[in-house]
Amino acid sequence: MAMLSRVADSLYWMSRYLERTEHTARLLDVTQHQLIDVDATASQQRWHRLWQALHYNEAMAGSHQPAPIVELFTADGQYPDSLVATITAARENARQVREHISSEMWEQINRLYLDIRQQVQGQRWQQAAHRFYGMVKSGSHLFQGITDATMIHDEGWNFIQIGRALERANNTASLLHSHLRILQPTGYEQGAHHAEWVALLKMCTAFEAYCKVHTPEVTPTRMIQFVVYDAVFPRSIRFCANSIHESTVAIGAKHTHGHAQRIQRVTGQFQAMLEYGGVDDALSTLAHNIVNVQQGCSQIGAVLHEVHIDYTIDSALSN
Amino acid sequence: MHKEDFFTHYLLDTAWDEMCRPDGSARNHYVELMKRMQQITPQELKQRQQVADDTFLAQGVTFTVYGHEAGTEKIFPFDLIPRIITDREWRRVEQGLTQRITALNMFLHDIYHDEHILRDGVVPRDLVYSCRHYRREMRGVSVPQGIYINVTGSDLIRLPNGEFVVLEDNLRVPSGVSYMLVNRQMSKQVFPQLFDHYNVQSVEQYGQMLLSTLRSLAPHTNEPNIVLLTPGSYNSAYFEHTYLARQMGIQLVEGRDLVIHNNTVYMRTTSGLQKVDVIYRRIDDDFIDPLVFRPDSVLGVPGLMHAYRAGNVAIANALGTGVADDKALYAYVPAMIKYYSGQEPIINNVETYLLSDAQQRQYVLDNLESLVVKAVGESGGYGMLIGPQSTAAQRAEFAARITQEPRGYIAQPTLQLSRAPCIIDGQLEARHVDLRPYILYGDRVTIVPGGLTRVALTRGSLVVNSSQGGGSKDTWVLYADTE
Structure with missing residues (x-):
């Protein structure tokens, strides 16, 4: 049976948004947890590089301080490049094509979405940020593995x-x-x-x-x-x-x-x-x-x- | 000891009881079921109920409830105990519905063409033209095979004397057939042993029958491309749309997947445009083509009506069928049957008061407490007044609405729907039920034996709609030799 263009499009975007979620999580994680022992100037440059890599839209969000921007990229559902926004978009695309992906894939992406949502509510993720980003990355890897193992x-x-x-x-x-x-x-x-x-x-x-x-x-x-x-x-x-x-x-x-x-x-x-x-x-x-x-x-x-x-x-x- | 407890709450009243005779003994076709029930402990029943509920949730057998928080998904409560119908009872239902649907189809063809029935004064002209679902756009349009209502579901209820009557017809986009199919799957899992004692007629061929019906509508080809058109994943019946598409092995499309070019319908695939020959649509008339109907709708396909009128695509059901399930025109269905076939109706209507008639209206206004009032254009149990269970304020509100717009309402006596055994909190209790058989009409009329039995799970309630706290049961039609 031929594949509807809408279905192909949703599969493509589901995959892109999930990859973007993982990428954002990794950048935030490394910047916050690997690079804490450098001096102040280097630290400032390092944050600037991060914003540049994530295409931070200063005009839209208007902050220069690391902490609020990290919060923005992690937990602000209104900001289109945040983890929460991209996993929501990935899951929404998956929901539109539930009949075309395996049940295991749907369950995994839905679980990851629910876990992220639960962690960012009330800023719970901040208590263990490294573990939170790790959960996002491994959730994405698991989805890729399930995809390869269960989908035609x-x-x-x-x-x-x-x-x-x-x-x-x-x-x-x-x-x-x-x-x-x-x-x-x-x-x-x-x-x-x-x-x-x-x-x-x-x-x-x-x-x-x-x-x-x-x-x-x-x-x-x-x-x-x-x-x-x-x-x-x-x-x-x-x-x-x-x-x-x-x-x-x-x-x-x-x-x-x-x-x-x-x-x-x-x-x-x-x-x-x-x-x-x-x-x-x-x-x-x-x-x-x-x-x-x-x-x-x-x-x-x-x-x-x-x-x-x-x-x-x-x-x-x-x- | 638990056996007595289990049946303690099963009380009979004036309504027809599907399981028991008035003296409390089981009807012949329920004897075996009752025996089984006495061998099962309430705990065991609870476990099986839990298995069924979990399975439904895991499989995503849910419907969306409107008016609550956006996208609330619920399972349609499933009662474990099947509702059993004998072959003799079923044959009469089948004949009656075949007769009724055939007449309704002739009526639709007639009012969109020569209007014999209107000219002969059998059905009042103004009642047809004032119906919100009458489509002038369908005047003179030839639909494939002359069949307007390819998929229908009529709601039957059983009066206290045991007689089946039609409460209403659903001739637009009736839903619920997927529950008929999954309920059967579920009772096979939950009560496999019962099937040893009962010879139950199969319903699983429904998908195949629906596909043949749709195939028979294909205008110019033997290998038609058939699609199911859904409003999308936010629709309350989306599960059913995906389920039926899978059962038939056809594409599930949304309006945005279809384009019209030169009055031909195509669907967008990754390998280019593919011509579509038959559309099984699960979208109401109003939303199907923004160029002809509601311009603000994004669910439909611009230009579809032109392709349809040009005869390049078949749409099931045809447009404009809602005029024949209008609740006011319903009162004339027995007259239609007589007019077109010369026969008496095999299944009767429920007595209905037309509020546009001054005398009947006065009677209704004087007796609101004992009547049921329904809005003619509504379905799903919305816009209803149940007299005996209403407050004075509600009655006053409906009286005002009736006086203001008499054509918008009808009234019927409050009927005692028959009752069937259900498991409520681990006990067997009687609850009111109806029956919706699904009727397919392509080359001929075919009805899958059974249908969807809907249950009013709240004690004493007469409203069986899923949106109003109803549930459902598996429905067994027995073969003649096992009764």
Whole structure:
């Protein structure tokens, strides 16, 4: 049976919002709990980088102090990028397609939503913030595991994969962008930034994996090669690009209309850019490449929407 | 010892009792059930009830209650004890409903085409034209096979003498059939042994029968694309929509999934537009096409009515069928049956007072205390006055409303619905019930043996609607040889 565009769209957004929830939780967690032993100036810069990575909208919220902004990003349901708001959006999308996901998936995302809601009420989460963020992250991981283990790996599953990988690639790019200054070869001292680099790796869940490949000796060049260009690290942007392309090819294989090839060209280019790009001069071209990744992500999102979800009647009937 | 306790609260009154004769002995078809009940301890019953309730909640067999906090989901209370109907009783119901639905369909075709019945003065013209559900847009439209009411559910009650009568017809978008199906599943799980002693006619073929009915409406194709159109997940019957779509293996679509191009209906899929041939809609007329009906509705599909009139899509039920289940026109259904078939009605109506008639209105206003007053356009137990249970203030309010808008109300005598055994707090007690069989009409009329038995769980209450604290039971129609 063909898949309704609305259903595909909800699966895709369910997955994106859940990935965003996990990303926000990890950034808040690392910033608050890994980086407490740096001096005041460094501390201020560190918060600024966090706001930048999370696209903090100062005009909308109007605060400069860390504590209220952390509260905003964690517990304010009115703020669209808060944990509570994104898990609510993820769960609402799942609710619209309950018939198309497995019962186990629905139960897990519903439980995670209820747990988060319960913890942020009356600011209960603040009593054990680290544990709270840990619960959010493991809840998201559990959902991904359940998805892979209980759902048919057909078209709907592929839309879920695309949503997650696209969100992840985009988030990692934003994160690197906010850290550009401390990654540049000029003007840094090894000792001063080491803690920040470790924190950056941890924000990508990359520290342990990095140590296995490169030992704990962290350098910006190796970090970029690992987080952006590594072929087998599952959170690298290249890995995400592969996953996106595989899924669009799988979806396209079932479709006879010519538009499906359009999305495959875009994801194929994106994949090639990461597979063959930035090997030697990863650091000097980083700023430029990050912009390319961000543009690639938004282009893929837009073309996917045009081809499978919100196409015009004329384009659909001209085939 | 517990056996006596269990039946202590089972008291008979003037209403017809489904299980017991007036002398307290069990009717033949209830003997075996009663015997079983005497062997089960109340604790055991409570456990089984708990299993049933948990299963419903876990499976999401819920309905949404309007007017409470947004999105309150509740389970429809399920009573474990099946309501049993003999084959002989059922055959009469089946014949009666077939006759009735056939006549109602002829009536609908007639009033939207040649109006014979109006010209012959059998049904008053003004009653039809003043009905809120009469659709001028349907004048002269040919519907597939000439069948307007493909899926209906008529509410039957049993009078104190045991006779089944029709209380009302639901010819628009009747709901509840999913509960008929899940209730049967549940009683098989809870009382598997009882099925050894009773030869119960199956209801599970309903999904297949509904699909064949819908398929028979496909205008130009043998392999029609059939969809179920739902208002969405906030609708009170959303569970039923998902359940039926799954049973039939068809797409569950919302208005925004459908587009109209060149008077053809398409659904948006990831692989492009797919033509839709038959729509089983669970959206009221008012909301189905904002270009023709309510312009503020976002649930429907702009342009659908044009595609329908062009004959490119079948819609079940047809639009405009609500005129025939108007509570004032209900009084004329026996006359319609005689007019179109020349036969006497097999199942009778409940006596009904039309308030547009001055003499009848006066009688009703003088006797509000003993009557039931209903708003003609309402359903679900809303907008009702039950005289014997009303306060003086409520009666005064209804009297004023009737005087102001006589066409908006009808009155009926307060009827003692029959009562059936239910488990209330671990005890067996009698509660009032009705019966809603589901009638399918495609190539021919087919009725699944049984239907939904709704129960007024509050002691003495006559209101069985789920929105008003009602519950339901599994309904068993027996094969002839087991009675």
